[in-house]
Amino acid sequence: xxxxxxxxxxxxxxxxxxxxxxxxxxxxAPVPLGISASALTPAPTPADARTVAVLRLEISSDADGxxxxxxxxxxxxxxxxxxxxxxxxxxxxxxxxxxxxxxxxFGLPDPRQVRVESETADAPHTEAFLPAVELExxxxxxxxxxxxxxxxxxxxxxxxxxLIFAAGVRGGKIAPIPxxxxxxxxxx
Amino acid sequence: MKSLSLRLSxxxxxxLLAGACTPATPTGPPPQSFGTSVFAAVVxxxxxxxxxxxLVPDDxxxxxxxxxARQTFVDQVQLLIQSGFExxxxxxxxxxxxxxxxxxxxxxxxxxxGICPSVSWPNLSDAGFAxxxxxxxxxxxxDCAVGNRxxxxxTSFNTIVHEASHAVFGLPDxxxxxxxxxxxxxxxxxTQAACLTDxxxxxxRQCQSIVSAGGATWWRSEDSLCDIMVCVxxxxxxxxxxxxxxxxxVLSGLPNASxxxxxxxxxxxxP
Numbered sequence: 001x002x003x004x005x006x007x008x009x010x011x012x013x014x015x016x017x018x019x020x021x022x023x024x025x026x027x028x029a030p031v032p033l034g035i036s037a038s039a040l041t042p043a044p045t046p047a048d049a050r051t052v053a054v055l056r057l058e059i060s061s062d063a064d065g066x067x068x069x070x071x072x073x074x075x076x077x078x079x080x081x082x083x084x085x086x087x088x089x090x091x092x093x094x095x096x097x098x099x100x101x102x103x104x105x106f107g108l109p110d111p112r113q114v115r116v117e118s119e120t121a122d123a124p125h126t127e128a129f130l131p132a133v134e135l136e137x138x139x140x141x142x143x144x145x146x147x148x149x150x151x152x153x154x155x156x157x158x159x160x161x162x163l164i165f166a167a168g169v170r171g172g173k174i175a176p177i178p179x180x181x182x183x184x185x186x187x188x
Numbered sequence: 189m190k191s192l193s194l195r196l197s198x199x200x201x202x203x204l205l206a207g208a209c210t211p212a213t214p215t216g217p218p219p220q221s222f223g224t225s226v227f228a229a230v231v232x233x234x235x236x237x238x239x240x241x242x243l244v245p246d247d248x249x250x251x252x253x254x255x256x257a258r259q260t261f262v263d264q265v266q267l268l269i270q271s272g273f274e275x276x277x278x279x280x281x282x283x284x285x286x287x288x289x290x291x292x293x294x295x296x297x298x299x300x301x302g303i304c305p306s307v308s309w310p311n312l313s314d315a316g317f318a319x320x321x322x323x324x325x326x327x328x329x330x331d332c333a334v335g336n337r338x339x340x341x342x343t344s345f346n347t348i349v350h351e352a353s354h355a356v357f358g359l360p361d362x363x364x365x366x367x368x369x370x371x372x373x374x375x376x377x378x379t380q381a382a383c384l385t386d387x388x389x390x391x392x393r394q395c396q397s398i399v400s401a402g403g404a405t406w407w408r409s410e411d412s413l414c415d416i417m418v419c420v421x422x423x424x425x426x427x428x429x430x431x432x433x434x435x436x437x438v439l440s441g442l443p444n445a446s447x448x449x450x451x452x453x454x455x456x457x458x459p
Contacts, residue, residue: 035266037258041228043289043314044235052316065402081235081317083336086441088358089434091370107358108335113368115333115354116303117340117347124350124420125333127366127401128303135335138316144236144443159370 045079050142052082053154053174057165061112061131067158070165073134075174082140093161094139097153104140104149110159111135141169153177226314229265229288235317237285237443239356242318243268244291244310246325252292264324264342265290272345275425276416277450277458278435279349285445291315297325297339304332307339320355322348346420353417357438359431362408363418366401374409375417375430383407392429415454426454 056074061067085094090107097103114128141151154174156165166177226242243265250257269288273279279286293310300306307323315321324342331339331347336355340348353359354368360376361367371378374389376398383395386409394411412418415428427435432450439447452458 035229035262037262038255039228040292041231042224043226043228043317046236050236054313054316083317083319084236084239084438084442087434087437088356089360089370089372090358091360091368107370107372109354109358109368109370111335114304115351115368117331117344123363124347124361124417125367127368128332130334133334136312144441146236 044081046081046146048146050079050081050140050146050148051077051172052080053077053137053139053141053151053169055135055137055139055154055167055174057135057137057156059111059133059135059164061129065112065129065131067162067164070156072165072167072174072176075167075176077141077169077172077174082138082142084144085140086144091159093157094137095155095157096139096141096149096151097155098150099152103151104143108137155182224314225293225311226289226291229262229290230269230283231287231289232284233287235287237445238287239285239439239442240287240289240318241273241352241356242289242291242312242315242321244312244315244321244323245294246323246327247294247296248326249294249324252294258292261324262290268324268342268345268348271343272349273352275345275458276349276427277452278427278432280458281448281450282439282445285439285442285447289315289318295323295325297323297327297329297331299329303330305329305339307332309337320352322352346416346422346425349425350416350420353427353431353435357431357435359417359427359434361417362398362410362415362428364398364400369398369400369404369406372434374433375428377407377409378404380407383409388433389430413454423457424454425457426450426452428454 054076055072058071058073059067060069085106088106091110092108093105094108095102095105112130112133114130115125116128118125139154142148151169154167155163158164163179163182166179166182167174168177245252245261249261252258295310296308298306312321320336323339328341333351338351360370360372369376374386377383380395389409393409395407395409396411398406398408409430410428413428414424415426415431416424417431436447439445
């Protein structure tokens with residue numbers, strides 16, 4: 001009886017070690033050993049009060065490829081995480097203005113340039129130009145630590161540095177600002 | 189006494205088994221409501237501290253409320269992570285700074301009438317935090333990428349990493365002549381003088397011009413070096429030295445990030 005108990009204890013110990021090893025391997029393996037589709041873990045919503053601005057812009061260009069008009073079809077502020085954009089270069093520039101000056105700027109690719117998969121193995125893609133395109137911009141209104149940037153204005157510049165769109169952010173609302181009302185010197 | 193230790197063994201085993209079988213985060217049936225269509229595939233950090241890649245299924249993968257269909261898609265996601273992102277050392281060595289998510293809303297990609305396919309994106313409002321969104325479709329066709337939205341076959345590993353590098357790190361194209369070019373030192377400059385005088389690129393600088401299809405001239409610091417922003421053949425999966433400067437800069441902008449530099453740069457491959 002005593003011997004049986006000892007063997008049983010040993011089995012339990014081995015089982016324990018196997019479970020611990022499996023758990024540790026799964027936890028520290030650099031590459032996932034297997035992703036289960038049955039464990040649905042929703043994307044978190046911010047525990048703090050951080051918000052993002054979501055702008056839907058309709059951009060049209062003239063025959064020379066210059067931006068002719070940018071119309072905001074939708075603009076809202078909502079709670080959520082935005083993309084991490086710090087230090088990101090790009091053809092176009094988004095500038096977030098606060099009362100004290102520029103709070104943050106970052107780049108984004110020219111949304112009119114569509115990258116088309118190449119037919120040849122070595123070239124990644126070729127480009128196509130869309131004269132009319134809809135751009136959805138998600139802009140963080142907080143810094144990476146969640147501190148409110150107190151953004152009062154969002155400005156969008158094209159590649160040559162022309163101001164092509166501006167919107168005011170007030171009380172959780174976004175409203176386009178006529179470009180002529182943006183202080184001289186903001187463009188470029 | 190022995191009986192007590194045996195009972196204790198039972199208790200510890202039961203607790204460990206329970207702990208091992210319970211994911212660290214809550215599970216449940218596929219939710220349907222707003223804010224719950226994006227789920228963790230490999231998630232190590234809070235989205236505010238990470239690069240977030242969201243993979244969206246084409247409706248050809250079936251109903252994502254069905255666990256079997258969902259597992260088929262998730263297996264493709266895993267293959268893409270392992271054979272695409274993890275084969276690039278900058279992504280692999282900094283995997284702790286990257287989250288991979290998948291969406292349970294489906295899109296649809298079909299051959300289009302023009303150069304690009306006809307794409308029906310699902311509602312992406314839950315994926316607003318993503319630096320790049322990739323719609324994976326099993327049918328073969330010629331894909332396009334616009335902004336941070338990319339469509340691709342799931343096995344176009346290097347193409348997906350190339351496109352993600354545009355969206356996430358702001359890396360420009362570095363091949364001639366119909367790519368997307370912008371000022372991004374120390375990779376690309378708008379003048380030869382800027383390329384030749386940038387202290388950051390002094391160690392490897394071999395400035396070479398690219399005349400874009402639009403007529404503008406750009407200067408690349410790494411002459412004709414074949415990296416993943418130039419070539420996407422199977423052998424070329426790494427960034428060049430200049431690319432890493434920008435990648436590191438962006439990664440360093442993440443709070444609490446611990447960045448590891450690659451030990452291999454293009455054109456060499458790893459492992």
